Amino acid sequence: MRHRTALLSTVLAVAAATLALPGPASAVEPGFAVAVTEAPATFTAGEQARTVTVVASSELNRCQKVRWSLILQVDGPDLDEIEVARVEDGRDFPVRVENGGADTARITDVRLDPGQLCRGRTVTARYQIAFDDDAAAGEVVFQAQAFNARQTLLQESTASSRIAGREDEAEPTLSPSPEPSPSESSAEPEESADDQPAPQPEESDDDLASVPAAGSSGTPSLLGPGLIVGGVLVFVGVGLLLRLRMRNRDAEPGPAPTGFYPAA
Template sequence: MWRFAGRVSVALGVLVVSTGVVAAPAAAAQGVTVQITEVNGRFEAGAAPAELTVVASKRTRECIKVRWSLVVRVQDMSLDQITIDRREETGSFPVDTRTSGAEARLTDERLDPGTLCRNRRVTARYTIAFDDDATGGRVTLRVEAYDARDELLESDTTTRNVRGDAPPSPSPTPSQEQAAADPTEEAEAPVAGGGVGEPITPAAGSGGSGLLPVGLAVGGMMVFLGLTLLLRARSKLLRAPPGRRSGPRGAWQDTSARTIRERR
C-alpha cells in the first residue's frame, strides 16, 4: 500500500513539473523583456493624439523577430470614440483589428522591421486620439510581443483616465413628468446616497410606534407564566393521595372515614 502511494506521488510530481515547463512563456528561454517606456500627451476628448512607446530588449545572444499586438479595453465609454494608429518611421504600420464588446486587439500584419538581439532593442509606437464628443472613462492598454511562431514573449500594461464631455442628462421618467405636470402632488422623500460608486441607503421611514413589540413581549411572558402555574398545579394534584379531595373552599377533606350511621 505504501509503495503504491509513493509511486503515485512521484508520478504526480513529475506531471506537475512537466506541466510547469511546458506552460512557461517563451520569454523565459529567450530572455525577452517588454516595457512601456513613454506615455505622452493628454487622454482627453478633442485633444492632440497621445503617444505610447513600448520597447523590447533581450538578454540572450540569439536574434529573433517580433510581432506586436495591442489590446485596448475601455470602461464607461465606447471603443468607437477612440482612434489608434500603429506608427513606424515610414508612417502607419498595417494592423489586423478585432473587437469584442469593450475590448479591441490590434495585431501587426507583418513582423516588426527591426531584429531583436542582445544589447539591441525593438520599439513600437502608437498614437491614441479621442473624439470631440468622447465621454469620460478609463482605458487600459496592454502591449504584447510575440515571436515569429506567434508565441507570447512578454507584455506590459498601463491604465489611464480619460477626460471627456459631461455625460448627457438622462431623460425624465413618466413619474417625473407626471409630478412636474401636477405641482400639488407631494414629492417622495429623497433617497440617501445614490452617487457614483456609492451605496444607496433608503431614508428612515416615518410613523409607527415602538410600543407594539414591547406589548407583544410582555403578553408572551404572561402567557408563559400562566402555563407554568397551571402545570405546577396539575403536578400537585397528581401527587396527592387518592383518598383526599379538595372541598368547595379549597381545603382538603378525608372521604375515606364513614360515620357509624353510614356503616349500618
C-alpha cells in the same frame, strides 16, 4: 476632417486577411522584457492624438523578429470613439483589429516589425491614440505583447490612462443673478431713510454706572429754600424797623418844661 484610423471602422492594410491573430497567452519566454515606456496620464476627448510607446529587450545571444499586438480595454467611451494608428518611421504601419467584446479590442501588426531583437538591441512600437469629441470620460488600459515569428508570446506589459471628457476640462462659470422685473420693482417700494428706525446708542459700563439705581435718590439741595426764607426774613425785618421808627416819632415829647412858671 483630419485623417484618422478608427478602431472598428477602418483597418490599415487588409492584404493579410487570413493572418491568424495571437490567442490568449498563458506563459512567456524567459530572457525577454517588454515595457510601456511612454503613455500619457490623461487623454482628453477631442484633442490631438497622444503617443504610447512600447519597448522590447532581450538577454539572449540570438536575434529574432518581433510582431506587436496591443490590447485596449476601455471603461467609459465606446470602442468606435477611439482612434488608433500604429506608426513606424513616421508612417502608418499596417495592423489588423479584432473585437474582443463590448469594451476590448486587439490591434496586431500585419507583418513583422522591421527591427531585430538582439542582446543589447531593442525593438520599439509606437501608437498614436486619440478619442472623439463626444467620448465619455473613463479609463483605458493598454496591454502590450511581443510575439516572435512563430507567434509565441515573448513578454507583455500593462499601463493605464485616464480619459477626460470635454465637460471635465471646462471651468465652471457663475451665472449672473436675474435683474428684478419692473412689476417686482413697483410692488416692493424702496425703504427710505426716514422709515428706518434710528440706531439706538449702545450703553457702556460708564453710562450704566452714572445712572442711579431704582429706589435710590441723592441728597436734596438747601440753597433754593434758604434763599427764599432769607428774603422773607429780610422783608419782615425791614418792616419791623419801619414800624418802630414810626412809633418812636409819634411818642416824641413836646418842649421840656422849665423850672419857672409865669406869674399869674
